[in-house]
Amino acid sequence: MGDKHNDSSKHYLGLVKNFLAGGVGGVCTVFTGQPLDTIKVRLQTMPKPPPGQLPAYTGTWDCAKKTIMKEGVTGLYKGMAAPIAGVTPMFAVCFFGFGLGQKLQKKHPDDKLTLFQLFNAGALAGVFTTAIMTPGERIKCLLQVQSHSTGPPKYKGPVDVAKKLYREGGIRSIYKGTCATLLRDIPASGMYFMTYEWLQQVLTPEGGSRTNLSVGRTLFAGGMAGVFNWLVAIPPDVLKSRLQTAPEGMYPRGIRDVFAHAMREEGIRAMYKGTVPVMLRAFPANAACFLGFEVTMKAFNYILPEL
Numbered sequence: 001m002g003d004k005h006n007d008s009s010k011h012y013l014g015l016v017k018n019f020l021a022g023g024v025g026g027v028c029t030v031f032t033g034q035p036l037d038t039i040k041v042r043l044q045t046m047p048k049p050p051p052g053q054l055p056a057y058t059g060t061w062d063c064a065k066k067t068i069m070k071e072g073v074t075g076l077y078k079g080m081a082a083p084i085a086g087v088t089p090m091f092a093v094c095f096f097g098f099g100l101g102q103k104l105q106k107k108h109p110d111d112k113l114t115l116f117q118l119f120n121a122g123a124l125a126g127v128f129t130t131a132i133m134t135p136g137e138r139i140k141c142l143l144q145v146q147s148h149s150t151g152p153p154k155y156k157g158p159v160d161v162a163k164k165l166y167r168e169g170g171i172r173s174i175y176k177g178t179c180a181t182l183l184r185d186i187p188a189s190g191m192y193f194m195t196y197e198w199l200q201q202v203l204t205p206e207g208g209s210r211t212n213l214s215v216g217r218t219l220f221a222g223g224m225a226g227v228f229n230w231l232v233a234i235p236p237d238v239l240k241s242r243l244q245t246a247p248e249g250m251y252p253r254g255i256r257d258v259f260a261h262a263m264r265e266e267g268i269r270a271m272y273k274g275t276v277p278v279m280l281r282a283f284p285a286n287a288a289c290f291l292g293f294e295v296t297m298k299a300f301n302y303i304l305p306e307l
C-alpha cells in the first residue's frame with residue numbers, strides 16, 4: 001500500500017518535471033524562432049495584390065529586408081511578449097500532456113511504447129495545448145500583421161489586443177480559430193514527439209542509454225521533430241492564420257470558408273504560403289527547445305535523483 005502510494009506520487013512528480021522542463025524548452029523556442037515566425041505570418045496573410053502590381057513581399061528575404069528597413073530589427077520580434085507569456089506555459093502543458101499520454105498507455109513504467117503509441121501521446125499533448133495556443137496565436141498573429149494596414153496601428157501590445165477583442169466579441173472572439181488550431185496541432189504534435197523519440201532511439205549507440213544526454217543527438221532529433229511537425233502543420237496553419245486575422249464576418253463558416261476562398265483565389269499553392277520561413281525556423285527553434293528540455297530534465301534528475 002505504502003509502495004503503491006510512493007509510486008503514484010513519483011508518477012505525478014515526474015509529470016511536474018516534464019511540465020517545468022517543457023516551459024524552459026518553450027522559452028528557448030521563442031528566442032530562437034520568433035524572427036522567422038513573424039516573416040511566416042506576414043507572408044501568409046499579406047493581401048493579394050491588384051492585377052499588374054507586385055505583392056507586399058516577394059519572398060522570405062524580401063520580407064525580412066523590408067521589415068528591418070521599416071521597423072528595425074525589433075520589427076522581427078513584434079508580438080514577442082505574447083509568445084513568451086503564452087508559449088512558455090503552452091510548451092509546459094505540451095510536454096506534460098506527452099508525459100501523461102505515455103504513462104496512460106504503459107502497463108509498467110519500464111514498458112517501451114510503439115511509434116503509434118508515441119504518436120497518440122503527442123496527439124493528446126496537442127489537445128491539451130489548444131486552450132492556451134488558440135488565444136496566444138490569435139493575439140500574436142494580429143500584432144504580426146499590423147504592418148499590412150496603413151494608418152495608425154490599432155493595437156498597442158498583447159494586453160491591448162486581448163482587451164479590444166474581449167470588448168468587441170467576448171471570449172468567443174479571443175478563442176476564434178480553435179478548430180483550426182486543433183486541426184493543426186493534433187497530428188502535428190503526434191509527429192513531433194514520435195519523430196523525436198524515434199530518432200533518439202535509433203541514434204543511441206548500442207549498449208548506450210537514451211537518458212545519457214548527447215548534445216548533437218538531441219539537437220538533431222529536436223530539429224527534425226520540428227521539421228516533421230511543420231510538414232503536416234502548414235496547410236491548417238495557413239487556414240488558422242487567415243481566419244484569426246480576418247475582419248469580423250469575413251468567413252462566417254470558419255475554416256471551410258477560408259479554404260474555399262483560398263482555393264478560388266489562389267489555388268492549392270495558398271496552402272503552402274510561408275513554407276520557407278517555417279522550415280528555416282523549424283529546425284533551430286525546436287533543436288533549441290529539446291536541448292533546453294533535456295538539460296533541465298538532467299538538472300532535475302541530478303538534484304532529485306529518486307523522482
Ligand SMILES: CC(=O)O[C@H](CC(=O)[O-])C[N+](C)(C)C
Binds near residue numbers: 185233282286
Ligand atoms: C505550432 C507549434 O507551436 O509547433 C511546435 C513547434 C514549433 O515549431 O513551435 C510544436 N508543438 C505544437 C508540439 C508544441
